[in-house]
Amino acid sequence: MPDHTARPLAADDRGNALTAFIRRAEEQPPGDAPLPLALVALWNGDRVLMVFDRFRQGWELPGGLIEPGESPRQGATRELLEESGQTPGEPLRFVGYPRFTLAPDQRVEYGALFSGRCAEAVAFQPNEEIEAICWWDLREALPGRVHPLDAHLARLTRFPL
Numbered sequence: 129m130p131d132h133t134a135r136p137l138a139a140d141d142r143g144n145a146l147t148a149f150i151r152r153a154e155e156q157p158p159g160d161a162p163l164p165l166a167l168v169a170l171w172n173g174d175r176v177l178m179v180f181d182r183f184r185q186g187w188e189l190p191g192g193l194i195e196p197g198e199s200p201r202q203g204a205t206r207e208l209l210e211e212s213g214q215t216p217g218e219p220l221r222f223v224g225y226p227r228f229t230l231a232p233d234q235r236v237e238y239g240a241l242f243s244g245r246c247a248e249a250v251a252f253q254p255n256e257e258i259e260a261i262c263w264w265d266l267r268e269a270l271p272g273r274v275h276p277l278d279a280h281l282a283r284l285t286r287f288p289l
Contacts, residue, residue, distance in 0.1 A: 136229075138280035143231025146277045149284060154201070154222040154240070161227070161236040166204035167191030167278075169223070169285035170214055172246045175263035176282045178270070179211050182259045186273035189282060190214075191239070200240030211258045213251070216244030223285050228277070243285035 136145035150158055157163050167189045170177040178187040190211040194203035204220060220242040229236050252261045264270060266283060 138276045140276050143234075144277060145229045146226055146280055147229050147236075148227040149224055149241075149281075150227065150238075151224040157200075157240070158225055158227070158238055161238055163200065163225070163238040163240060164193055165191060165237070165239040166194055166200045166207060167226075167239050167241050167281065168204045168208045168216075168220065169241065169243045169282050170208060170212075170216060170246050171243065171285075172249055172263050175265050176285070177212060177214060177246070178262050178264045178274070178278070178282075179258045180260040180262075180272065182257060184275070186275045187262070187264070187270050188275045188278040194240075201242065204240065204242045211255075212261050213253060214246055214249060214261075217247035218245060220244040226277075226281055241281055241285065 136147050137149060139145040168191055169189055177190060179190050180187050190208045191204060192207045194200055201220060208214060221244060223241045223243050225238045226241055227238050249263065254260065262270060
């Protein structure tokens with residue numbers, strides 16, 4: 129079990145923190161907090177896909193809430209397509225369970241993090257939620273805010289693991 133009093137792996141200026149990252153089997157999610165979301169780090173060469181969320185006004189990994197009746201893997205695949213129009217060239221690989229403490233109420237929850245490769249990027253059409261996408265090398269400056277929790281998670285998925 130992770131030490132929840134330890135220094136966070138990453139934190140943002142809004143009071144959100146990535147407090148742990150648990151590598152275990154996909155079929156064994158942690159049971160001490162809800163698991164409402166799934167995230168995807170999709171790689172094209174040495175660049176990871178980031179989406180610019182209109183509401184949170186920043187770059188983040190594609191992902192979102194898992195719908196009722198959906199597995200985390202199904203939610204990750206759906207969110208990736210909805211937010212970016214991209215599909216992986218192979219089945220997504222499960223990476224682990226990030227544990228978050230979220231502001232303003234310090235709510236604790238987990239996400240399911242998946243990773244994959246994209247052999248060929250498709251053209252992006254902005255939508256209600258996502259303004260733009262980019263393929264980020266984890267070093268270059270992006271225009272606007274990069275969510276530090278997502279940047280940290282992207283680094284954890286860099287190929288090869």
